[in-house]
Amino acid sequence: MAPNTTRARAAGIRPLPLAVLLLTALLSGCAGPVVGHPAAAGAPAAAGGAPATAAQPAATPAVVAQLGSAPVTYPADGGNRWTYAAAEAPGRGGTGRLWRYRVAVERDIHGLSVPDFAAEVTRTLTDPQGWTADGARQLRRVGADQKADFTLYLATPGTRDTLCQDVPDGYTSCRNGDRVVLNVARWVKGVPGYGASLAVYRRYMVNHEVGHRLGMGHERCPGRGRPAPVMQQQTLGLHGCTPNPLPYLDGEFYRGPSGAYDDPLPPREGGRTG
Structure with a gap:
């Protein structure tokens, strides 16, 4: 397991009827102000840039989750094409x-709003107990055509494998160079036995x-009953710790012993086999 890769298990979600599946596949669309440009599939991304994209049509999406009043749908293998969120409004400063x-x-x-997803990411990264808590760093969302230190992708399971370039499990999230890749399956389903809400798990994914x-790097549980460090692979198991999505607790950077557990990977979701 690569030291910078997060593993997760799926939570079972009851699918919607076929009629809803077909109607959703025909009528649903992604919202967002900027659309990515196609390029050759599998080519490496430029520094800080978007990954190369494929122009082939994607498979018919399947209903995978019901969030609020709208189902979120995605295929096992997406087309590696992207819609980018706009830059956040200026106003925050820092040193x-x-x-x-x-x-x-x-x-x-x-069935998932790009602006809403981006806003949730930004709220997580600028939380008072997030990565900017000690003033040593600032995190600012920029637009598609602006210089960036990394891009955070919400990807289908198959595209996750293309971007991560690690064990092609189609299940987990990862970081690969300037790519921070969140698997949409985990975003809409979470993991079983996590012991906290989906909103808490999403904050953990991002952080x-x-x-x-x-x-x-990865860290381990510092003691039974204590909060898990945010850099523990909480999606594979808590190992006696309790869920925690935050880097800082009570104003202090919260850490555990360096290292990772040898947890088994869950089975692949969807029809892709690697």
Whole structure:
């Protein structure tokens, strides 16, 4: 297991009827102000830039989750094409190192608002107990055509494998160079037995993978009953700790012993086999 890769298990979600599936596949679309440009599939991304994209049509999406009133749908293998969120409104300042990041959602993911997803990412990264808590760094969302230190992608399981270039499990999230990749399956389903809400798990996903981009390695549970460090692979198991999505607790950077557990990977989701 690569030291900068997060593993996760799926939570079972009851699918919607076929009639809803077909109607959703026809009518759903991604929202967002900027659309990515196609390029050759599998080519490496430029520094800080978007990954190369494929122009082939994606498979018909399948209903995978019901979030609020709208189902979120995606295929097992997306087309590696992206819709980018706009830059956040100016106004926040700081004295620490500035990290600029873009937010992109794969265009085969439907029923999920790109601006809303980007806003949730930004709220997580600028939380008072987030990565900017000690003033040593700033995190600012920029637009698609602006210089960035990394891009955070919400990707289908198959595209996750293309971007991560690690064990092609189609299940976990990862960080690979300037790519911070969140698997949409985990975003809409979470993991079983996590012991906290989906909203808490999503904050963990963002902070853990961005933490890798900021130079953090994996950590272990510091003691039974204590909060898990955000850099623990909480999606594979808590190992006696309790869920925690935050880098800082009570104003202090919260850490555990360096290292990772040899947890088994869950089975692949969807029809892709690697």
